[in-house]
Amino acid sequence: MMSIQRWPEQGWTLLQLLLMASFSQAEELLCRQRGDPENPQLLMDGDIMLGGIFSFHSNWKNRRENYTQRPSPLECTSLNFRGFQFAQAMRFAVEEINNSTDLLPTVSLGYKIYDTCGSIARGVRAALALANGNEVTSAPSNTPCIRPAQVLAIMGEQSSSPCMAIATVIGPLHIPMVIHVFFQISYFATCACLSDKTKYPSFLRTIPSDYYQSRALAFLVKHFGWTWVGAIRSNNDYGNNGMAIFTETAQQLGVCLEYSVAVFRTDPPEKIQKIIDIIKASTSKVIVAFLSHMDMDVLMHELTHHNLTGYQWVGSESWIFDSQIAKLDRHHILDGAIGLSIPKAHVSGMREFILDVKPLNSTSADFFTEFWETLFSCKFKQSKSSSSSSGNQRECTGDEDLTGVHNSFTDMSLMPIFNNVYKGVYAVAHALHRVLGCNETCNNKVQPDPFTILQHIRKIHFKTKEGDEVYFNEDGDPAAKYEIINWQPTEHGAVDFVTVGLYDASLASDKQLNLLNKSLFFAQNSKLVPVSVCSEMCHPGTRKVLHKGKPVCCFDCIRCAEGEINNVTDSVTCVQCHPEFWSNERRDACVKKEIEFLSYEEIMGALLTAASLFGTFTTAFVALIFFMHRKSPIVRANNSELSFLLLFSLTLCFLCSLSFIGQPSEWSCMLRHTAFGITFVLCISCILGKTMVVLMAFRATLPGSNMMKWFGPTQQRLSVLAFTLIQIVICIIWLTSSPPFPLKNFQELKDKIILECALGSAVGYWAVLGYIGILAILCFILAFLARKLPDNFNEAKFITFSMLIFCAVWITFIPAYVSSPGKFSVAVEIFAILASSFGLLFCIFIPKCYIILLKPEKNTKKNMMGKMIPNSF
Structure with a gap:
């Protein structure tokens, strides 16, 4: 964890050390001191030695080196009380273990503690000194310089970068004069990279990654x-x-x-x-x-x-x-x-031990002097820095009291880290206890080496006196x-x-x-959680649209399209509603679509129903008038049977329009089109028969013509029946092959479901309409030919006009039907049926009713028969 710094200008020294470490071991090794010796700042002898690397200083003096002469040793500055506290925690653990009768009972631990000044290069030098020692050997030049390890393990450093450098040098490399693979335990280096055991196999730590x-x-x-x-x-x-x-x-x-x-x-x-x-x-x-x-x-x-x-x-x-x-x-x-x-911790007795610094005076006089002067802001008379000190600083006596001092040294807020140092020392002690086979005594004949201890320390699992569990996972990290x-x-x-x-x-x-x-x-x-967003969250009903070239947290909120919803916050997409549903106004929920069809309850359906019923009753009223005056000349003219049949078919035409109103069903879909087709063919067939009667009657007045005998009442009935049967056959084929059926139309209107009758077979539908059209055109042509016959009452003129209306209505029906949405297309079709039916009723029968009711003097046989009409007619 903590501070990892750049390599200082003392890189030359580090390079020298690394080159020295990379020499291959030859048969004979020269044993001589290289470079200046590194001396520990704190030292205590013991049967087994532990190393410590701490930053008692946080900086150093920068110098410009010309490399024409050997660089001078690093001069440390800015005394760091934190580093000294960590060292005190290590000393406390060592002394507590030495005073214990349960852990390493007959073995004493010692320590060598070095100051790195926060320098990576100096940290590596200290690690090599701990691994190999600084003594100048007196061995002859032909004697191998191979000695036992100087320390068993190294505690430190607090920063990740120095730990990486140290672990690289003392871990996997077999250095000349060093026959062991050392391991280190850090209490504050948290870089995740140190968990890589392929690079740092001998590194452990008591702080999480x-x-x-x-x-x-x-x-x-x-x-x-x-x-x-x-x-x-x-x-x-x-x-x-x-x-x-x-x-x-x-x-x-x-x-x-x-x-x-x-x-x-x-x-x-x-x-x-x-x-x-x-x-x-x-x-x-x-x-x-x-x-x-x-x-x-x-x-x-x-x-x-x-x-x-x-x-x-x-x-x-x-x-x-x-x-x-x-x-x-x-x-x-x-x-x-x-x-x-790190979770709070308490180690009984540690605070008092850390603050008790007077015993250090006998261990390291130079370091103690600097520490004491900085702690109490005073100067000793014999201090090296006394000449440069300010004149207003008081003189140190060595008996100053820490009771009234409040600074980083007396601050125990880093007790969790002190506890990590404490647990690291105890982890080494427990591994030693196992290797040395300690019970009441330890096997002092066994010479432990760091590699063996490393294998055992990975497997330890114990609790400190405060109840903290200590163990390492496969990466050498704690929980x-x-x-x-x-x-x-x-x-x-x-x-x-x-x-x-x-x-x-x-x-x-x-x-x-x-x-x-x-x-x-x-x-x-503030007790309110601050807001820190690039763009405000997109509420339900909207979706996120990212800004080009910006992070994904910067976006615009776009409202969902019609038929799409989003009911979550900060969504990047909107969800399409099911075809039977539609998005609400807020676009955050799908609501069931309104079902649309032409019903009796709405105004348009009620008006069309009223018109249909009005046409039906009007037709019935006309039929009643004709029936009451059935023996009058005007009713008997042009075959009264066809007139009554025509009135009956018109009644069916008015009534069949009612089948188009209401919710479509399987039966209503089949009934509405077939009933419409058959009733209109029956109607047109009757009109066609009446038209042919007029033409045949005119031809019969010519000398030598006996055409009327081929088109008498029987033939007229058969022609109407034949024309109608053809339409019935077309409808039967249509219904059996592919009949109309009810359909939910989701495409016509976005927010509504149109219930309509699908045609089934379009060929069948257009065959029914086409046949009606053929008969209507034929009837129109025949009536048009008979429009100027010299009769006092020529029915052909009214038939011609009625068929003109009929054809006009159905010709305009086609584009109106195609372009009308939803239920309006059904209304157009009903309107066409009613308009054409009313056209036929009014044009053919109203003139006759006018004569019957208002001009009875014209309703005579004499008036009906012109000079050119034979008596037989």
């Missing part, structure tokens, strides 16, 4: 609905790898990054200023900071300088529970921050569990790190993130 933390942060961001966030990371292995996993998981969850920038504590001011400018120009209100505490420290100074408030910070475990970062936040920029931390921390302000202006939730990677995916029922504070101490 960032793979789980990065995913947990992504789930946390998604939980609060923040889909548009900014990201800042440490420019090292910790930050780059952690942010890469976060970005991948966030994309899977639909979270987008507006920007992703990297920062390192040694960056020039102009680069950090550029990051500040990016934050100011952004539209996202949430910043995910995957930073080491040292990089966050540098960034906080700039944030404070610019008073950059109003942003919701989401932090990694490196800084989210660091009280020193909170103390730097004088403008409350980070108030309401939320993030992950991934985090507390969710929220920065909440107190009455005194300080910050409380309140645990508001838990994350456990061992649970099912939907149960890993668990927020407790506690009040959360967000940016600017």
Whole structure:
């Protein structure tokens, strides 16, 4: 985890070390010291030695090297109390084990602890010194320089990049003069890359991998609905790898990054200023900071300088529970921050041991002096730095009291990390206990080597005195569990790190993130969850349309088209409704379509029904008049039987229009078209017979003509029957082959279902209409030919006019029927039936009724018979 830095200018030294390590072992090895010796800052002898690598300083003096002479040793600056606390935790664990009668009862542990100053190169030098030692051997030149391991295991480093470099050097490589594969246990290096056992087979850690933390942060961001966030990371292995996993998981969850920038504590001011400018120009209100505490420290100074408030910070475990970062936040920029931390821990006696620093005076005088002067802001008389110190600093006595001191050294907020150091030392001790076969005593004759201990330490599973379980998985990592921390302000202006939730990677995916029922504070101490989205969510009834060239979180909300719905939020598609359903006005639900057909209840259906009944009663009334005056000349003219049959067929024509009204059914569909076809053929056949009678009567008046005997009443009846039977046969064939049937028409109207009668066979339908048309045209032609016959009452004129109306109605019916939607097409067909029926009724019978009722003087045989009409007629 934590800070991983760039390789400093001491790269030359590291390169020298690596080249030395890569020499092949020959038959004879020269045994001599190369480079300056590395001396530990803290040392205690023991039967078995452990190594420790910590950053007692956080920086070093930059120098320009000309490489004409050997570079001078690294000069460390900026004493880091945190690194010293970690070292104290290791010392506490070692001394507790040495005082134990249950663990390694007859074996004492010692330690060599080195300071790396936060330098990768110096960390590698310290690791090689721990592995091989610094003593200048007196062995002759022909004696192999092969000695037992100087330490059994190495505790550290706290940062991922130094751990990677150290693990690469001391792990899989067999270095000259080193016959063992060493292993290291880190307490704070969280980079997921270190779980790769093909590259780092001898690396273990007591802190979870960032793979789980990065995913947990992504789930946390998604939980609060923040889909548009900014990201800042440490420019090292910790930050780059952690942010890469976060970005991948966030994309899977639909979270987008507006920007992703990297920062390192040694960056020039102009680069950090550029990051500040990016934050100011952004539209996202949430910043995910995957930073080491040292990089966050540098960034906080700039944030404070610019008073950059109003942003919701989401932090990694490196800084989210660091009280020193909170103390730097004088403008409350980070108030309401939320993030992950290692679960709280308590190790009895550790706090008192860490604060007891006086015994160090006898261990490392130089380091103790610097530490004491920095801790109490004073100077010893004999201090190397006393000449350059400011004159107003007081003199150190060595007896200062820590009781009134409040700084990062006395702050125990990092106790979970101290506990990780503690568990790492105990893990080595338990593995040794097993290898040495310790019971009441240990087998001191066995010389443990690091490789054997590494095999056993992978299998250990024990509990500390505080009840914490310690074990490693196949990747050398512990179980991934985090507390969710929220920065909440107190009455005194300080910050409380309140645990508001838990994350456990061992649970099912939907149960890993668990927020407790506690009040959360967000940016600017608001209890309302801030909104950070590129585009507002698309509500039900709309769909997302992405902006070209922008992240998927930036989109427009487009209303669903007619017939489509969307009942979820932020959907990219709308769903087509079932054909029997249609979208409602809000486009969020499908409602059943309205079923449309020509019914009796609506106005149009009622009017057509009334017209049909009116035509029926009118026809019946005309028939009644004719029946009452059946013996009058005007009724007996032109075959009264055909007149009554015509009136009967017209009655059927009016009534058949009623079959077109109402909900279509299987029987009504077959009845309406066949009844229409047959009744109209019967009607036209009667008119055709009456027309032929007129023509034949005229021809019969010519000398020598006996045509009337071939077209008497019997022949007229047979002709009507024959013409009608032909239509009946056509209808039978139509009904048996492919009859009309009820159909739900979804295509005609989008939001309605039209119940109509499908024709079945279009050929049958047009055959029925075509036959009616042929008879109507034939009748029209014959009536037209007889229109000027010299009769006092020539019925052919009225037949001609009636057939003209009939043909006109049905010719205009075709385009009107085709272009009318839904039930209106049925209404057009009914109107055509009624119009043509009324045309025939009025044109043929109303003139006769007029004479019968109003002009009875003309209803005489003499008036009916002209000079050219024979008496027989």
